[in-house]
Amino acid sequence: MNWEDFRKWGRRAADWAADYHAGLRDRPVRAQVAPGAVLSALPDAPPEGAEAMQSIFDDFEQTILPGMTHWQHPRFFAYFPANAAPVSVLAEYFVSAIAAQCMLWQTSPAATELETRVCDWMRQAIGLPDGFTGVIQDSASSATLCAVLTMRERALDWQGNKAGLSGQPRLRVYCSAEVHTSVDRAIWIAGLGEENLVRIPTQGPTRAMDADALRAAIAADRAAGHLPAGIIACTGGTSAGASDDIAAVMDVAEAEGLYTHVDAAWAGSAMICPEFRALWAGVERADSVVMNPHKWLGAQFDCTTHFLRNPDDLVRTLAIQPEYLKTHGADGIVNYSEWSVPLGRRFRALKLWFLIRAHGLEGLREMIRNHVTWAQDLAARLEATEGFEIVTPPMLSLFTFRHLATADHEAHNQDLLNRINDDGRIYLTQTRIDGALVIRFQAGAFTATAEDVAVAYDVITELAEANV
Template sequence: MDNDDFRKWSHRAADWGADYRATLRDRPVRAQTQPGEIAARIGLSAPEEPEAMEAIFADFERDIVPGMTHWQHPRFFAYFPANAAPVSVVAEYLVSTMAAQCMLWQTSPAATELETKVIDWLRQALGLPEDFSGVIQDSASSATLSAVLVMRERALGWAGNRAGLSGQPRIRIYCSDQVHTSIDRAIWVAGIGEENLVRVPTGGRWRSMQSTALEEAIQADRAAGLLPAGIIASVGGTSIGGTDDVAAVAAIAKKYGLYLHVDAAWAGSAMICPEFRHFWSGVEHADSVVFNPHKWLGAQFDCSIHFVCDPESLVRTLAIRPEYLKTQGRDGIVNYSEWTVPLGRRFRALKLWFLLRAHGLETLRQMIRNHVGWSEGLASRLAEVPGFEIVTEPMLSLFTFRHQPCDEQRADEHNLALVDAINNDGRIYLTQTRVDGRVAIRFQAGQFEATEADVDVAFDVITEIAARITTETAR
């Protein structure tokens, strides 16, 4: 592809992207294909000779797009959003074109210095104190792994990386049962082991860790010769929005000298709104915090902000400095590859810079406030419809509900059939979870371009399909 062809196809791709975004409401949200259907359309091996771009692009439109679930669809109410505001997409065009490897200051000074600035913009926007700095990770999974590694190293006197874990005391990490499964993976990868992830009992509306149970678990482990190292608190857990009392957990972490990491991957974006900050009251006492602008704030995936109070501990845990990675003649610079597990780093700060400037914080706040209000309204409407039960009240824009069939013994089966029927219909997309062992259906509003009318469609689809399958079951 020469430069003229590159220009032509770049324009073609941009035009396709604009048309795609403009027609999303006309598409089913979830891919309506069967397993193996797309693979059957793709060649068995790579071509030996070049193929024309016209043919490749046509195959993309015919064979690939129908097999995609449309995460930017305004009626995507499943999981959590993975928003890509159009201005963020434009920034990613530029990043992809430059294709810079931003691992060190010297390999792209602007990338490093812009990252430092936009992280501080976000720190201010979230109301975090000045002693927090941070780094852009690819995802909250990587941020949490980094935090767990710091917990491990601090508890072992920085001997884990050097000597390994063999012969060391068993390290213990504490969390509730509402945390994301990325915490389990971090424990695995860090070599701590699933058996040493202590699930603390929860209670209350937000399924918070019980402070007394947390403290008792720490004391019991110490008495048994185990080594408590850290606590992972949840703010807005994936299943039902489980949220810990961060202030209470922080007080216990301080009392026992444990590292506290706060996982606010989804809910953290809402903290740009001062009225929602009570959900993480006490966060200023955490050692590290993660939130994902690529979820609710509009930055294209991947983009996760990992705030830390003590960057030296993070660097001491992760940095390796061979001669070829040293920056000669420059003191006091930041090399963000020393703050992350991967050495290679994309220029993720650019899309945040574009996004925050193009929309401004107040526009983003209003979007989040709308989503919260619309979700609360939908929960209230469903609660008034006979046969529907709100299982967990809205935590920000996330709530769960259940439809009660005539045969209570088949409630789980009925609700799984309901969510499948809703998703097969194509107008909206929802997911299921389990609350206290029983199936419930999740709803969250968070797509960047969703409107109140889209949430109204969700009400219509949910109630219409519930009535239909109830009638069909009764026959």
């Protein structure tokens, strides 16, 4: 393909994308293919010669598309959203066309300086105070890894990267069982070992980390000769929206001199609405905070904003400056490759800039408030319907429920969930609460309406009745 061919196919791709989104409600949300179906339809060997673009496009529609779960479907109520507002898709089109590698200021000054500006816009939008500085990471997993590496280096007086962990005391990091498994992976990659991720019991309706138990665990570790390094708290945990008492966690962290990271990957987007900020009261005292505009705000994946009270600690942990990466003759610049694990960086700031300008904070607030209201309404309707139990009440737009059975609740609800997803009109997932399987609902699709959530009620109750 040359650029003249691209002109033709680019227009066709834009038309296809608009038609695809216009017809999403007519498609099953989750892919309805059997394992291996797509693989078996693909040639075993790559083509030796060029193929016609029309042939490639036809195979895309006939082979690939039926095997896709439609994350932009307005009735996608599973996991958390991975929204892509149209304006964000358009921005990514430009990013792909420019195809810049934005690792350093000099490799694309505008990319670096726009990232600085939009991160500060987001800081203001979610209510973090002046003094926090932001960087765009690919995902919350990477931001959490950055935080764990910083915890490690601070605890080891910045000698871990140089001397390694051999001969050092066992470093300990503290969290509840409600945090995302990306925390476990960060502990693995940082070389700390999963046995040194200390799970603190939770309490209360928000399933918050018990601050007294946290304090006792740290004291016990110090007495055993271990080295406490940091605490990871969460706001809006993935399973059921668990939210730690951030202020209480910070009291312990400050008394113990520990680095703190707050994972608000999903719920952080809701903090653009001032009325929801009580969920993370005390966050301004954290060292590191992460939230994902690519989840609930509509910035196409991947786009994670990572805020730091003192970015110097992160840079000291990650920065490497060989001669070929130095920028000479420019003082006071920021090279964001020193703030993240990968050296290479995409121009992620552009889609966030387009998104905020095209919708405005008030437009984004309206969307989030609607999702919260619709989820609360659905939970109330299910609770009032015979045979249903709300297991965890709505935390923002997320709640869990189950359908009661005469015996074997677990098999009954797993079967109900399978029937719902095979039906195709909506998509839900499961989790476990206190060991028991429950069905999980969250409203967050960018194009969802109140009618889409009403369809969820109809599907759930219709298939539950048929399943009795």
